[in-house]
Amino acid sequence: MxxxxxxxxxxxxxxxxxxxxxxxxxxxxxxxxxxxxxxxxxxxxxxxxxxxxxxxxxxxxxxxxxxxxxxxxxxxxxxxxxxxxxxxxxxxxxxxxxxxxxxxxxxxxxxxxxxxxxxxxxxxxxxxxxxxxxxxxxxxxxxxxxxxxxxxxxxxxxxxxxxxxxxxxxxxxxxxxxxxxxxxxxxxxxxxxxxxxxxxxxxxxxxxxxxxxxxxxxxxxxxxxxxxxxxxxxxxxxxxxxxxxxxxxxxxxxxxxxxxGGKAPVLVFDDSDVEYASEYLAMAGFTNTGQDCTAACRVIVHDSVYESFMEKYVANVRRLRVGDPADPETQVGPLVSERQLERVLGFLERAGETSARVLTGGSRVDRPGFFIEPTVLVDVNQDDEVVQKEVFGPVVTVQRAASEEEMLRLANDVNYGLSASIWTRDLSRTIRLTKDLSFGTVWVNGHLTTVAEMPFGGFGQxxxxxxxxxxxxxxxxxxxxxxxxxxxx
CATH class of the missing domain: 3.40.605.10 (Aldehyde Dehydrogenase; Chain A, domain 1)
Structure with a gap:
């Protein structure tokens, strides 16, 4: 980083x-x-x-x-x-x-x-x-x-x-x-x-x-x-x-x-373009410092590509340039306020009391302002606060699952229903999941994009x-x- x-x-x-x-x-x-x-x-x-x-x-x-x-x-x-x-x-x-x-x-x-x-x-x-x-x-x-x-x-x-x-x-x-x-x-x-x-x-x-x-x-x-x-x-x-x-x-x-709010699930399947997905999602999880209700903050990866995806994904997250918002090279800026900073740090502190493990980030950046390192957490449980509640900061959780059914279950098992994305080349799977995911917007092999012509809004909470x-x-x-x-x- x-x-x-x-x-x-x-x-x-x-x-x-x-x-x-x-x-x-x-x-x-x-x-x-x-x-x-x-x-x-x-x-x-x-x-x-x-x-x-x-x-x-x-x-x-x-x-x-x-x-x-x-x-x-x-x-x-x-x-x-x-x-x-x-x-x-x-x-x-x-x-x-x-x-x-x-x-x-x-x-x-x-x-x-x-x-x-x-x-x-x-x-x-x-x-x-x-x-x-x-x-x-x-x-x-x-x-x-x-x-x-x-x-x-x-x-x-x-x-x-x-x-x-x-x-x-x-x-x-x-x-x-x-x-x-x-x-x-x-x-x-x-x-x-x-x-x-x-x-x-x-x-x-x-x-x-x-x-x-x-x-x-x-x-x-x-x-x-x-x-x-x-x-x-x-x-x-x-x-x-x-x-x-x-x-x-x-x-x-x-x-x-x-x-x-939102808690967007990102389903990365075994037939996805792992290279592309890992690079794209590193951006989509931390754009606007994760202060985005559609942020790709809850990544769910199929077992068969988990290791290869994580190696590339974490490397891409570590390359994100954190710093002065006025610098055109900056990709991740500060959180909006000290209150928001303390809120996100509280999530990380409480996550540390669970089985969650930090793969990268996890700390405040040593410089003035309200900066937190882009953080990736693994080994989280589905009922953990950091999985269930909107952090609204530069924090992404990654879970692994053995089947499409398990990935869908994990994706839908939150109170939010704003947005989700699917990463696959399988057309049949795409049709099934875009119907079964309980979210107002579902992207396929993409995330975050909105257009004036299409409706945006969520379900549930x-x-x-x-x-x-x-x-x-x-x-x-x-x-x-x-x-x-x-x-x-």
């Missing part, structure tokens, strides 16, 4: 914005109360305001006022707005990438790869806005003509995570605005910077009040969920937060969309509802049946 220790000072981007709420087209300052830290150096970098219930109420009122006109825009008009916003983001791509890298601790090479994805996503929804409800109008009762309308829900509250602050925000903003809703968006308190820049870019494109941003922590999120003027809440976050939001939202019977694709437009829409009497008009 290579580490980059020559640069440990804080690389604050030149165009770092002042943090403030964006409500009704205006910047609303307030005193900073949440301290922000550079994950790369552990140095304090500033503070962020936290919106209280009154500030959230102001944002909701602005969104409701804007909704009256925004809902009347045509799909073509909304598509034009989204395309213009995509243009602005494209123009600001390097600023956004540098801010995201610095604030999250994400390698700059990864941050630069993400910006074109969200530009493409906005352009996709600009087109999807023009696709209406598929049910055909017609006479389903004599003398009566039926029409189905897809209408916006209203004001939606969007709560984005810290691991992909900008990308995940656009995953929600795109379909929400395309469907005709107005938005109150809250980024994670840890990673507000790119969302504030997004608000600035949107201010030059969207009508005032269509997109509002409130900064804050769990208190702010609770105010959004509790507000009676918000008709829907969409969260990307951990399972505990999802359960709290679902329970709180029941008080006002608002719609809830939850994209929660991974939440409900779909991101991406035209299906997510349905999440942010409500369907109305209009029936007209032919004899009375």
């Amino acid at each position: 290579t580490t980059s220790t020559e640069r440990v000072q804080s690389h604050i981007p030149a165009e770092t914005p002042e943090l403030a709420h964006f409500i009704g087209g205006e910047w609303v300052p307030s005193h900073g109360v949440f301290t922000l830290t550079d994950p790369n150096t552990a140095e304090l970098t500033g503070s962020s305001p936290v919106a209280d219930s009154d500030t959230v109420d102001r944002a909701v009122k602005a969104a409701r006022a804007a909704f009256e006109e925004w809902r009347r825009t045509t799909p073509r008009e909304r598509g034009e707005y989204l395309n213009r916003l995509a243009d602005r983001i494209d123009e600001a791509s390097e600023q956004l990438a540098q801010l995201e890298s610095w604030n999250v601790g994400k390698p700059i090479s990864n941050a630069r790869e993400e910006i074109p994805l969200l530009v493409d996503l906005l352009r996709f929804y600009a087109g999807a806005a023009r696709l209406g409800e598929n049910t055909a109008a017609g006479e389903y009762e004599r003398g009566m003509t039926s029409i189905v309308l897809r209408e916006p829900v209203g004001v939606v509250g969007l709560i984005a995570p810290w691991n992909y602050p900008l990308l995940e925000a656009v995953w929600k903003i795109g379909p929400a605005l395309a469907a005709g809703n107005t938005v109150v968006l809250k980024p994670s308190e840890l990673t507000p910077y790119t969302t504030v820049v997004l608000a600035k870019l949107a201010a030059s494109v969207l009508p005032a009040g269509v997109l509002n941003v409130v900064l804050g922590d769990g208190m702010t999120g609770a105010a959004i969920v509790d507000h009676p003027g918000i008709e829907m809440v969409s969260l990307t976050g951990d399972g505990g937060t999802g359960k709290k939001i679902a329970a709180a939202a029941s008080n006002t019977l608002k719609r809830v969309h939850l994209e929660l 991974s939440g409900y509802g779909k991101e991406l694709s035209g299906r997510s437009m349905d999440e942010y829409s409500q369907v109305k049946h209009v029936m007209i009497s032919q004899t009375r008009v």
